[in-house]
Amino acid sequence: xxxxxxxxxxxxxxxxxxxxxxxxxxxxxxxxxxxxxxxxxxxxxxxxxxxxxxxxxxxxxxxxxxxxxxxxxxxxxxxxxxxxx
Amino acid sequence: xxxxxxxxxxxxxxxxxxxxxxxxxxxxxxxxxxxxxxxxxxxxxxxxxxxxxxxxxxxxxxxxxxxxxxxxxxxxxxxxxxxxxxxxxxxxxxxxxxxxxxxxxxxxxxxxxxxxxxxxxxxxxxxxxxxxxxxxxxxxxxxxxxxxxxxxxxxxxxxxxxxxxxxxxxxxxxxxxxxxxxxxxxxxxxxxxxxxxxxxxxxxxxxxxxxxxxxxxxxxxxxxxxxxxxxxxxxxxxxxxxxxxxxxxxxxxxxxxxxxxxxx
Ligand SMILES: Nc1ncnc2c1ncn2[C@@H]1O[C@H](COP(=O)(O)OP(=O)(O)O)[C@@H](O)[C@H]1O
Ligand SMILES: [Mg+2]
Numbered sequence: 001x002x003x004x005x006x007x008x009x010x011x012x013x014x015x016x017x018x019x020x021x022x023x024x025x026x027x028x029x030x031x032x033x034x035x036x037x038x039x040x041x042x043x044x045x046x047x048x049x050x051x052x053x054x055x056x057x058x059x060x061x062x063x064x065x066x067x068x069x070x071x072x073x074x075x076x077x078x079x080x081x082x083x084x085x
Numbered sequence: 086x087x088x089x090x091x092x093x094x095x096x097x098x099x100x101x102x103x104x105x106x107x108x109x110x111x112x113x114x115x116x117x118x119x120x121x122x123x124x125x126x127x128x129x130x131x132x133x134x135x136x137x138x139x140x141x142x143x144x145x146x147x148x149x150x151x152x153x154x155x156x157x158x159x160x161x162x163x164x165x166x167x168x169x170x171x172x173x174x175x176x177x178x179x180x181x182x183x184x185x186x187x188x189x190x191x192x193x194x195x196x197x198x199x200x201x202x203x204x205x206x207x208x209x210x211x212x213x214x215x216x217x218x219x220x221x222x223x224x225x226x227x228x229x230x231x232x233x234x235x236x237x238x239x240x241x242x243x244x245x246x247x248x249x250x251x252x253x254x255x256x257x258x259x260x261x262x263x264x265x266x267x268x269x270x271x272x273x274x275x276x277x278x279x280x281x282x283x284x285x286x287x288x289x290x291x292x293x294x295x296x297x298x299x300x301x302x303x304x305x306x307x308x309x310x311x312x313x314x315x316x317x318x319x320x321x322x323x324x325x326x327x328x329x330x331x332x333x334x335x336x337x338x339x340x341x342x343x344x345x346x347x348x349x
Contacts, residue, residue: 014267017231018274024231025238025278065238065280068245 095236136300191219
C-alpha cells in the first residue's frame with residue numbers, strides 16, 4: 001500500500017482536463033464536429049483493420065501544431081499479437 | 086531599433102495587463118528603454134495597474150487624430166528610468182484605431198525604444214487585430230484551465246495567419262500545490278498541447294492584488310514569487326539564457342507525503 005496514494009487517488013482532475021482539451025482542440029483545429037471526427041476515425045480504422053486487429057476505441061486521433069501548420073496524428077496501438085493479416 | 090511585442094490572450098482576465106505592467110517595469114529595471122502601449126481601448130486599465138492614471142493627459146487617439154505629438158502623449162514613470170506609457174482612450178470604441186494607424190505609432194516608437202509592449206484586448210474581442218497590427222512578436226498569456234488554453238490555441242492560429250512568426254507563451258497563475266495534487270494541468274501537458282515556446286511561468290501570487298491596489302507593479306517588491314518570475318521572463322526577453330525553474334510546492338503537508346513515499 002502506497003501511503004501517498006490514500007490521499008491522492010481521487011484527485012486527478014488534471015488528466016481529465018488534458019483529455020478534454022485534446023479532444024476539443026482537435027475539433028477546433030479541424031473545424032469539424034465530433035461526428036465527422038468519429039466518422040473519419042472509424043473509416044481509417046476500417047481500412048487498417050483489413051491488415052491488423054484493432055479495438056475501435058483504442059484508436060486516438062489528433063492534430064498537432066508544427067510551426068505554422070498542423071500534422072494529423074493517429075495512434076493505432078500495435079502489439080505483437082495483432083500481426084499483419 | 087527596438088521591437089514591438091504584443092501581449093495577448095484568447096480569453097479575457099488571464100493577466101495580460103498585469104504581465105505588461107510587470108514586464109515593462111522589469112525590462113526598464115534591467116536597463117532597457119521601454120514604452121507600454123495600452124491598446125485595450127474603452128477598457129483601459131494599464132494606467133491604473135501602473136498607478137499612473139492621474140497623470141494621463143493625452144491618449145493614442147489624440148496622437149492619431151493629431152491633437153498632440155507622440156512624445157507629448159507619453160507618461161513617464163518616475164520610479165524607474167526609461168519607462169513610458171501611452172494610454173488608451175476610454176471614450177472610443179475598439180475599432181476606432183485602424184491597423185495602419187497602430188502600425189504607424191508602433192513604427193515611430195520602436196525608433197526610440199528598445200521594447201514597445203502592447204497590452205491587447207482578448208483575442209475574441211474586436212480590436213485584437215488592430216492591437217497586433219504593429220507587432221513582430223507576440224507573447225500569449227494563458228492560465229492553466231481548459232477554456233483559457235482552448236482560446237489560446239485559437240489565437241496562436243490567428244497570429245500565425247497574420248504573419249507573426251515569433252510567438253511564445255507565459256503560463257500565469259500556476260499553483261504548485263494543485264499541480265502536485267494533479268488537480269491542475271501541468272506545464273508540460275500545456276506545452277505538449279499548444280506546441281509553442283515557453284517564455285515563462287508565473288505562479289499564483291496574492292501579492293498581485295496588493296500591488297494592483299497600490300498601483301505599484303509587483304517587480305518593485307522583490308522576493309515575492311511572482312516578482313521573481315517576471316524578472317526572469319524579462320531577462321529572457323533580452324536574450325539571456327535563464328532556465329525555467331520547476332516550481333516549489335509550498336504546501337508542507339504534500340511535501341511531507343512526498344518525503345514518505347520516497348523513503349519507504
Ligand atoms: N499571477 C497572478 N496571481 C494572482 N492574481 C493574478 C495573477 N495574474 C493576474 N491576476 C489577477 O487576475 C485579474 C485579471 O488580470 P489582468 O491582468 O487584468 O487580466 P487581463 O488584462 O488579461 O484582462 C486581476 O484581478 C489580477 O489581479
Ligand atoms: Mg487587460
